[in-house]
Amino acid sequence: MIIWTRDNRELREDVLRLEAELGRMEIDDVDAIYIVAIEEPIVPPEVAPHVDLLWQFRCYLPPGYDFQTMRGGGRVSESGMYFQGGFGSSRSSPRPEPYHELLTISLRRQDDRLVCFYSFGGSSVSGTWNVDLDSENLVVETLASPGGPAQSFDQSTILPILKAYDPNTAEVKEINGQSITTYAGGIVVVCPRKLDPEFEQLRRGRTPDGFQASSLAEGQRQ
Amino acid sequence: MTTGSPNGRARFRFSLWHILALTAIIAVWTAVLLAFETNARLTQRRNDLLALSSRLEIADPDRLQCVAYPPVAKDLKSWEVHVPERKAFELRFCVATVSKAGMPQDFEKIPLTAGRHRITLHSADHPDEGFRFRVFVDGQTVIARSMGREWMPNGWQRASGLNPPFIMRGGATSMLHLSGKSYTPRTKFESGSYFNGQSDEWVSHLGYRLWIDRADQTYPPPSPFVGFEHLQSYDGMGLRDGLRYRTRQSQQYAWTFIRPASESRKPVLTIVPEFFVGNQKVLGDQTIEFAGWKRIDVPREQKAGSTQADPGESAYSILLQADVESASAAKPVVELRWDASRPKDVGIRLPKTPPNADLTKWRMRIIDGTSHLWRLLDAGEQTRDVRTSFRDTGDQPLSHPLPLPLDPQSDGSYRISWRTDIAKPLQMLERDKENANAYRSLSLFRGLPVAFEAEIAASQEPRLKIVRVLQHSGEPNAARKPIPGGPVIKELQIELDATAAEYVWFRAFPR
Structure with missing residues (x-):
């Protein structure tokens, strides 16, 4: 027992050191999704000049969670999920066991393009956001703030992991009889597969019949 | 713990000491269980975090x-x-x-x-x-x-x-x-x-x-071959960047060759052989007793103790024998050969071996011309287009095998070349708005454009026939439709002397 006690003390210290690097997270509900933003993602100095903006999250995903991620740049609204522009999507198959993964999003200005890099687990993808963003005035909303506590969500929630837009590019559009103020920007959204049809409606600026506002998580402005 | 009683029966009696001792034991066990449970939980948590971290834990300092x-x-x-x-x-x-x-x-x-x-x-x-x-x-x-x-x-x-x-x-x-x-x-x-x-x-x-x-580690140069040293049947056997023999079904009669370097893993060359004794066909694709082509050579890695220099560095051969479920049937043996000095080729011959002793003639039918839209043919003299040549064939139907003269090269050997007239990948034709359906029913080759050649020794006395087709039907009972762009060579038939034991070198290369 003495050995275990000493071992536990060392383990606890090591876990604290790792959590200082990767964010602290207490899993109270094994069926929920947990997201914590990593305060200072580790970027080697020779890599840093190639990344303009970077967000990294540690995610806990429950068993059987079936979701896809959508990423794109174009026009976004301040609230809601309206999005117009080119986008890419990728599906993550459900797993029988719960698991932790890192989710990384970076933006990099390359010539006159904005390249969005997205990595989740072992797979990564990059695409061009056909949008001109002024990074100095950028409004950024994320589900979890760097240095802040882990956030938990149930499996029936659409998760706008990141929304970034330039507030100086406001443009009012008439969509479905409603006036929506749109901005040049981009979004990265994690959507449960069962809510794909609802997400498609929201993306077009429509509210699906019977859709509960609580099924769409709200981001926090950074 | 027990004391004697007047009637002689033992009686349990707990003192304060006993209660304290029992409590201590329970407390210790509870602590042990808690420590164990905490250890398992912390270990799991640490492992979850370590898997995401870029921290390098050196388990063995003597290992990279x-x-x-x-x-x-x-x-x-x-x-x-x-x-x-x-x-x-x-x-x-x-x-x-x-x-x-x-x-x-x-x-x-x-x-x-x-x-x-x-x-x-x-x-x-x-x-x-x-x-x-x-x-x-x-x-x-x-x-x-x-x-x-x-x-x-x-x-x-x-x-x-x-x-x-x-x-x-x-x-x-x-x-x-x-x-x-x-x-x-x-x-x-x-x-x-x-x-x-x-x-x-x-x-x-x-x-x-x-x-x-x-710093002192060296590696042998990559072999140009694949499938001989290790069983990689899915990738075929032959040349990595050239033609590879691959069959999917054990009872398949035709010999199929793939060429993934042409950006397709489907067969690019399919040959249906026929064997004759005199004028009698003794084995063909209609032979119902045929059960498959069986490899009869000893795979190279099994030749333990051989003192010969390993010829695998420059060439490989395999021997296939027809497995026919009839004691009296002909069971020809054929050799397929790949040579590093012939990176585009596969050689096929009937070796001099007892099962081939009675054979006098054999024919190789090179089929699937409709998948490749073969229209251009060069048999020695000049390139001929099946759409404009061969008009003097009288009343014979297009599907009748048409004999063509072969002109020998200066060294007496023969060379037959054939290819499509289309310079782009055939899959692009399927996007043609007018003819998309007609092309789709042809099951066009999906790789890059390929040209073909056969090189035949004079001693094999080759004779060539072609089978042309003007219409095509994707389904057995569906209506036949004209092939967009005109007739194609559906099949080439090369007839050879079976006693020559020379290779026919087939090659496929970018068109």
């Missing part, structure tokens, strides 16, 4: 180890590595022709001192970036290679991760493979058209490998 940093940009990869003491190690990088078959022979190298290092690879692999590769050790550039736009002028359409070669996995060497990529260059045919091909990892492609190895 690494952990990757979480990627933050598409063209940058970083690793934290541990280099053991005692032996000299070096970081090696190669940008050249790569494949799954082996390690590059020419590479740049940088000595690595023992201890921890951070290694980063920057691969700016877009034509506009000039295909620039930079390798950093501990933040310092140690290798820089710029291949220039001309390396792949049109860029690449597919990039695949490259693992260490099969033979080097499982601790066979001390190598630590960090990164590898194989690019399939984009081929431009016409604006607005895209090409969707499928190659495999054995085909040589432009790419790179980055790895750490002992």
Whole structure:
């Protein structure tokens, strides 16, 4: 027992050191999704000049969670999920066991393009956001703030992991009889597969019949 | 604990001491269980975190180890590595022709001192970036290679991760493979058209490998062959960048060859053989007792104790014998041969062996012309177009085999060439708005355009016939439709003397 006690003390210290690097997270509900933003993602100095903006999250995903991620740049609204522009999507198959993964999003200005890099687990993808963003005035909303506590969500929630837009590019559009103020920007959204049809409606600026506002998580402005 | 009673029976009696002792035992066990449970929970939690962290835990200081940093940009990869003491190690990088078959022979190298290092690879692999590769050790550039736009002028359409070669996995060497990529260059045919091909990892492609190895470690050059030393039947056997023999069904009669270097893993060349004694056909695709082509040669790795120099470095042969479920039936033996000096070819012959002794003639029917839209044929004199030549065939139907004269070359041998008249991948025809359905029912070859040749020795006394077709039906009972663009050669038939024991060299190459 003495050995275990000493071992536990060392383990606890090591876990604290790792959590200082990767964010602290207490899993109270094994069926929920947990997201914590990593305060200072580790970027080697020779890599840093190639990344303009970077967000990294540690995610806990429950068993059987079936979701896809959508990423794109174009026009976004301040609230809601309206999005117009080119986008890419990728599906993550459900797993029988719960698991932790890192989710990384970076933006990099390359010539006159904005390249969005997205990595989740072992797979990564990059695409061009056909949008001109002024990074100095950028409004950024994320589900979890760097240095802040882990956030938990149930499996029936659409998760706008990141929304970034330039507030100086406001443009009012008439969509479905409603006036929506749109901005040049981009979004990265994690959507449960069962809510794909609802997400498609929201993306077009429509509210699906019977859709509960609580099924769409709200981001926090950074 | 027990005391005597007047009637002689023992009686339990608990004192305060007993209660305290029992409580202490329960407390200790509870503490042990709690410590155990806490240990399991903390270990799990630590492992979950470690899997995401870029922290390198050195389990064995005598072994090369690494952990990757979480990627933050598409063209940058970083690793934290541990280099053991005692032996000299070096970081090696190669940008050249790569494949799954082996390690590059020419590479740049940088000595690595023992201890921890951070290694980063920057691969700016877009034509506009000039295909620039930079390798950093501990933040310092140690290798820089710029291949220039001309390396792949049109860029690449597919990039695949490259693992260490099969033979080097499982601790066979001390190598630590960090990164590898194989690019399939984009081929431009016409604006607005895209090409969707499928190659495999054995085909040589432009790419790179980055790895750490002992300074004295060398590797044999990658073999041009595949499928002989290791059972890789799915990838076929033959030349990695050339023709490979591959059958999917054990009872398949036709010999099928694939050529993944043409960006398709479907058969590119299909040959149906027929064997004769006099004028009687003794084996053909209609022989109902036929049960398959059985390999009868001894696979090379089983030749233990052989004192002969290994000819596998320059050529490989396999022997196939017809398995026919009839004691009296002919069971011909055929040899397929691949030679490193003939990178596009496969040789086929009837060797002099007792099962072939009675055979006098054999015929190879080269089928599937409708999939390739063969229209151009050169049998020695000039290239002829099936749409405009052969009009003087009288009243014979198009489907009747039409004999064609063969002109020998200066050395007496014969060469027959055939190909499609279409210079772009045939899959692009399926996007033709007017003829899409007609083309689709032809099951067109989905790879890059391919041309074919057969080289035949004079002693084989070859005779050539072609079968033409004007209409085609995708389904057995569906209405026949004209093939867009005119008639094609559905089949070539090459008839040969069965006693010559010479090879017919078939070759396939980019059109």
